[in-house]
Amino acid sequence: MSRINDIFVIGGGINGCGIARDAVGRGYTVALAEMNDFASGTSSGATKLIHGGLRYLEHYEFRLVRESLMEREILWAMAPHIIWPLRFVLPYHKGGIRPAWMIRLGLFLYDHLGGRKLLPPTAVLNMRTDPAAKPLKALFSKAFEYSDGWVDDARMVVLNARDAADKGALIMPRTRVVSARQENGVWTIETINTVTGKSERHQARMLINAAGPWVDHVIRSAFGQNEARHVRLVQGSHIIVRKKFEGPRAYFFQNPDNRIIFAIPYETDFTLIGTTDRDYTADPKDVKISEEETLYLCNAASEYFKEPVKPDDIVWTYSAVRPLFDDGASKAQEATRDYVLKIEGKQGEAPLLNVFGGKLTTYRRLSEHALEKIGEAIGVKGRPWTAGSHLPGGDFPVQGYEGVVGKLKSRYPFLTEPHARRLVRRYGTKAATLLGNAQKTEDLGRLFGSDLYEAEVRYLIKHEWARHAEDVLWRRTKDGLRLSKEQVRSLEEYMAAIPAQMAG
Template identity: 80%
Template sequence: MAREIHDIFVIGGGINGCGIARDAAGRGYSVALAEMNDLASGTSSGATKLIHGGLRYLEHYEFRLVRESLMERETLWAMAPHIIWPLRFVLPYHKGGIRPAWLIRLGLFLYDHLGGRKLLPPTAVLDMRTDAAGKPLKPLFTKAFEYSDGWVDDARMVVLNARDAADRGALILPRTRVVSARRENGLWTIDTVQSGTDRTETYRARMLVNAAGPWVDRVIREALGNDDAHHVRLVQGSHIVVKKKFEGSRAYFFQNRDNRIIFAIPYETDFTLIGTTDRDYKDDPKEVRISEEETIYLCDAASEYFREPVRPEDIVWTYSAVRPLYDDGASKAQEATRDYVLKLVGTQDAPLLNVFGGKLTTYRRLSEHALEKIGEAIGAKGRSWTAKSHLPGGDFAVQGYEAEVVALTTRYPFLEEAHARRLVRRYGTYATMVLDSATKMEDLGRHFGGSLYEAEVRYLIAREWARSAEDVLWRRTKEGLRLSEEEKKSLEEYMVAMPARMAG
């Protein structure tokens, strides 16, 4: 039996799909969204996790993309100061490097002045012989440039967009694969199957949005039956996480001899994140894994800069994802455009919007542009509203993180500070929903390891669609870095035993 007729049916539970669903629901559209796996289980949890203008994109003359990205940094930071925060990036320089100093200065001047910077501090020049930033690096770097960008918990940004969309009336359907979509009587008829089961459901909608990321062409070919779908270029990006390589809160931007760049970023308090690679990918995106070649490349590239080399045996975790870049014919993976392209197919009788490319920083603007096209196709509802909004838990001052930690530890004095800091970073003001009426640690229930307790797991099941230990440990939290294999197995057994009625 077909259900109610939705205005919009979105395929894809990554940042673009969830961002579009949230914006549309907030304008009064009836929205449904289907994601074949867990939310943010593809590209949107496998990024370098930066909210950035894209300094290196200036070399490819992508000025519109860079300007839009720069203007979005502080907008997104204000929307979600719990999961987004500013970082200072140190770009070491030495004579004979790939890029001359004048070119770097010019790029950073444009970066400072193209748009939007109010709270983020401007570019500076560092003497690496006296500045603490030079201590972890080899002594051949006597000078560095320092600039501002931002950091984001990428998977949480996706889930919080989905949560807010649901709170505004959207139907969010994780683990629901679209097997076919066809035009019937001026509407889309969408057949779905729930992952891991034979349970099928049919939905109807006035408009279809294909935001399936790396699978966008596959949706066009398989679900929509159009064999002529070759719009995206799949590029693999891999990252390694090692024990903390340096003190302090600053990150590093390293230029490699092959003209590529990598970042070394403080990660989850006790670790350093190093990435990313850029190479074309031809296989199934769900099978992507870091290769031995990429592992060696990242270790060698970082070791060119750090006094203490990075070795494969130092790695505590790796992750890889496939970026669905719009295929502009660029000769090298790292030169392919990071800009997004929206293609509207038909403006009457069940229109289709295909979403190609995009990145974390521009997802909100991409969503606004998508809503403009949706309005053209099925009629506009409401005005743009997300620029001044807050994601769930982000309703506090943009520079108010420390005050929120104090407030949480005052209300729940039994919390250790590190635990409180992590909860505020994950949930912001919603941390009190996680802890509820607890007055002592025992009230949080079973301890799974690290700072993960039953109360938090139950919250993630009830409110954030978590269904497996992987969902909890690697997307909703990053406690997988701290739990033993035995503890992870114990959590998985608990998740399997949880009743389906706790669905969020």
């Protein structure tokens, strides 16, 4: 039996890792268990936006939108390597789904509800002359343009876990919670390592259930509350196609069914199109895009692009299940994206905090609100601190990306420009740690494909808990888009042959 921790977190998505990081930074002792790899569920399956949620204004979610808008620049400053600003073009034509006055009002609120200092304001584009019109059908004389942010979602999760571990938290990926029970005013949690089969017992003064789509499953299985029905599972799917347009801007398309989709520059050479919204009732681990969703996204994008998007154009798809708090909304796209935190436990019992809902943009504020509840339940430690912090590798000025790339290329002149840029986008100032004393390309070791070298793979194994090729290719990086099946197999064999040097 290890020490009695202050809190034990179940779930290694963005909310669980965010809460663990905030808590350990305030002086709480923390353990976290994730049954798979970090961000292997909802947190790597988003549209990857740091955004206020323009469409949430239609559902009067002003509190959520305001909090999200205020968070955009805070998160950008925390992690300028994996978060950056993006301009969105919203084409408009008369007789469209939403009248111009409604869009103008929404964008006015978006500009003025709070938090915007560096992001440029809304603009109106003349689509007869603006380059943004080039890939689109000649239907639009006008478009609105506004600012939001882009994030490498899976990296944001693992960097929160890494920082929590660096600050002293016990971080346990591939560790499933088998049971949790009350004993003498503390929680006793039984876990099993799914790789080694080793069972362990942990104790904590408070338990945090941040299991995302599995939050009700944890309540039912680990706690024996068979009637738990708190979340509404909503499937969102995305398709990746070869680059549909030049330039750094993204598009916001309105569909006749009142839903919206985005078309976003992705990993330099591709375009991301999504998302869908439909209720989901099966096991979240089995989620994958349906033929219906594929056709929906292709058809919706083809209504706008001159060159149609066909299923044959798709190079990759991903799907995830969003665990929205069940507020009784009739349509999946109308269910609240806000989060709900619920404390359970009678006087004298160790408390349990269940986390429902949430989104990438609000994870830091959700964590702060969770810490308020933790403080009320087991005593306050420390003060809020994350607003002025940096995630690992993000310790450079918010608009200093080009400077970091320049320094890296100066120190490692053998790097190509695209390779240096990708390393800084993934690792920020930690790219120099990864490259170490390398003086030529050969010093980076074996090349697995694209610009993925052995030095990077070993860094991800040692510092970021990567164990399988999938962890490297689809969560720590997106090099899976560029490697052949043979190259993927080679990486799998390489990773299977070396010891699991798990950090933490």
